[in-house]
Amino acid sequence: MLILHNARIYTLDPQQPIATALAIEQDRIIAVGETPDIMALARSGSVIQDMAGKVILPGLVDAHIHLQHFALNLQRVDCETPTRAECLRRVAERVAQTPPGQWILGHGWNQNEWPEGFGSAQDLDALTSAHPIFLTAKSLHAAWVNSTALHLAGIDAHTPDPPDGRIQRDARGQPTGILFEAAVELVQRCIPQPGVQEVAQAIQQAQSTLWRMGLTGVHDFDQRTCFLALQALRREGRLMLRVLKSIPAELLDEAIALGLGSDFGDAWLRIGGVKLFSDGALGPQTAAMFEPYLGREDRGVLFLDADQIYEMGCKAGEVGLSLAIHAIGDRANAEVLTGLERLRAWETSLGKPHLRHRIEHVQLLRHQDLGRLAQAEIIASVQPIHATSDMYMADRHWGERARYAYAYQSLLAHGTRLAFGSDAPVESPNPFWGIHAAVTRQRPDGQPGPEGWYPQERLTLQQALEGYTLGPAYAAGLECCLGRLREGYYADLIVLEEDPWKMLADLLYQLQPWATMVGGKWVWIEGETA
């Protein structure tokens, strides 16, 4: 038995919101209460830890992440440096650790931040000719490669620019090593796909990054290799992060043939819904809209209409698979809602269980659609950090319609269940950045001003924390054992030195756990190496 006492525990359990101690047996909480009562449970061999007044919260869960991509990105050389020279130093360091023939991958450079400006293939050639090097810009719209990579890709002075791309060339017409837009793909497609072991290794390492941020679980939207890597980690006892794994749409038929439904698995690795895409995105203005984007005539692209969603939902529902549908624009969300409402009626009429269907992103809704998610018990899987990252873009492309963009408080007012995530690696998975964005509707630098962007949509701290705890637990069908600190629940928790309820909301993004526990085991303690 492990007893944590002398703590300030915010359980998120309405039956007992505050406590000072809890007892853990193996991977579960067996008692939550006041220190004297819990201490009385101790017996010979029990471990007793004094939390010295620190704050304990349930472990946080990121309900939308691309775990494989995030993990592999962490393996890349970090090229976000003040100078090009420092970037080259880091690349040289990686070269020295890497067997010849293997790719050196990096990310994050920005020539505008560097006194030296753009790099060149020659800079990299000075480090190695035995490794192809591929370094993407922070914008992802450009790449910097060495001559070995250019050679592997067959790029030389005679290579024409691809449609929508450009190969930077010197005065003599020779490629310089900088590739723009679609030209990036010419090299990227030569990089071998990572194997299961490599991905498993990367995910194992990424876990500690996530624990350090306060995450004890994720809902993953990557593909088959990621699923295999997660199974390998779980089999070997190396998975210490709870993962809900979605099924890619292109494997729906196989899942149906096997009869594999949502919720199958355990609390470590569990099948979620089938991931479908109903439209594009805000940035490229491909999200499906009822009215044109401001200053344009087009309304984006709708990939799936209500009929198709209903049909796929019935097929998937026959084996108990829920749907998780990407929808950004107001048109896409309305269409998805119509499809899911019909699917609910189908479930009801056949006496089938109501599955945990969800819309991913729900970025823009019409006013009249705000209540439809709650009405049809659809989970809004949203990413608060997108609200503040995208706010200027949303104003620019959607104008006044943005009033109901990222409209979390309005959704809650209708009784919608929110599950918060990050879409990492698109954004950082740091849940405190998301909590800060949800509570303040501001960026860390205070933009767009004291009240935040559409301040009516700000959340309370409690609501934001629930979005990272109860929300994901419900979405995963695990509200019986995760998302709260309660007797019988898994011992997934974080310890904070500062009390988030007693600090300025503006500073919430700075919070970092002092320690993180998953399944009764400390996986991260500040100052200790794992």
Place this chain on the structure above:
Amino acid sequence: MLILHNARIYTLDPQQPIATALAIEQDRIIAVGETPDIMALARSGSVIQDMAGKVILPGLVDAHIHLQHFALNLQRVDCETPTRAECLRRVAERVAQTPPGQWILGHGWNQNEWPEGFGSAQDLDALTSAHPIFLTAKSLHAAWVNSTALHLAGIDAHTPDPPDGRIQRDARGQPTGILFEAAVELVQRCIPQPGVQEVAQAIQQAQSTLWRMGLTGVHDFDQRTCFLALQALRREGRLMLRVLKSIPAELLDEAIALGLGSDFGDAWLRIGGVKLFSDGALGPQTAAMFEPYLGREDRGVLFLDADQIYEMGCKAGEVGLSLAIHAIGDRANAEVLTGLERLRAWETSLGKPHLRHRIEHVQLLRHQDLGRLAQAEIIASVQPIHATSDMYMADRHWGERARYAYAYQSLLAHGTRLAFGSDAPVESPNPFWGIHAAVTRQRPDGQPGPEGWYPQERLTLQQALEGYTLGPAYAAGLECCLGRLREGYYADLIVLEEDPWKMLADLLYQLQPWATMVGGKWVWIEGETA
């Protein structure tokens, strides 16, 4: 906390074989030891149960069952009656409870046991014309149907006998309602396949039959509908039996496409291996043999050779799926062993984990093949009740080769891991019948004599119990938490009023648990209704 004390606990844990008390928190054992020490753990709210000196053993697991078929069979009218009149009375009772149009299914009649001899369609027609009736003989080689069933199947005076089958007819050439061999299929194919809900319902009911016998888990070899039904039961918290679910061979490609491996799932429902068939069976003499069956020229049928097994094993191994291969004859077993040995070498050469491959039945081995299972870490998934059911047939068809048929002690001597099952509904899943057969090599009536059949192959009680506990736990990759009574293990156990170590081995088949616990919950207590 639940404390069971004043018991005689055979833990099957070599570190602490005997204890008198154990403490359970939620679904797990948290302490095993002597009554005073365990009682000291009690706290306010703890439930303390005095076992009054009864015996406690780990829950037993049937490592080879067809759960859907077994469960649906239990729903059938039991036609194993002393008289035809009694059988008709039972059928009439079922008719009264069944909506018109639905099939009435029954099993177990034997006209030789009935003073009245064979029944007829007219007997059944007197009960109903609104329900088709289909009653299979205990031998499964004949069926008794009513006129409604004959009509649905299109069987009348003009219907020719099918190849290998016969429609019994009266003097005027009219079908009597009795069908033999392949003619049974003419009606059987008209019976609708049961739906998922129906199967789930049947399995839920079958659980209590299994608990009453002492089973807390099974390894199932039925198909997709069974998997869906099990998922539905698990989702609704109605699955209180731990199930390892095999993947049918015809779904191997889909499992590979999805990336679904063995061990995925939880301790309630978990993916096992891919079920393959390498040969036929002993009864019809289709098991693949090196030398002909006694008095015949043919050697049975080999469905898969070593190359095919190796190839399928590599494909499956890429996603971490193990193989569970049916092999009866000595040739089939040798061929499967060759394939699995090569598969092991492949796993080793690529640094892959050694999966829990198994041979189902392993009925006949050549002397020189006895050590190969242990050598290649192949699990022998065997059914002790088959040894005594089949012994005369084995002598008749295999002659002296039967020395190494069902050769459990020889396999153990080489270090083979045994997992015991029943192949229910082929045999009863009663594990004490299996234990009795393994320990005595006799039938309950004492056949074939005092020493049993090939007495060198008798097991000790301890070995037999391990075959129903540690063996299946290992085969399922769950030896870390099942198969023993030990701290941290699941609280799956049975309580016996008699001590099997203190009774005549001849009577072991009579044992019935007084109570059965799965995951810390009593699911069966004698004299109480669930």
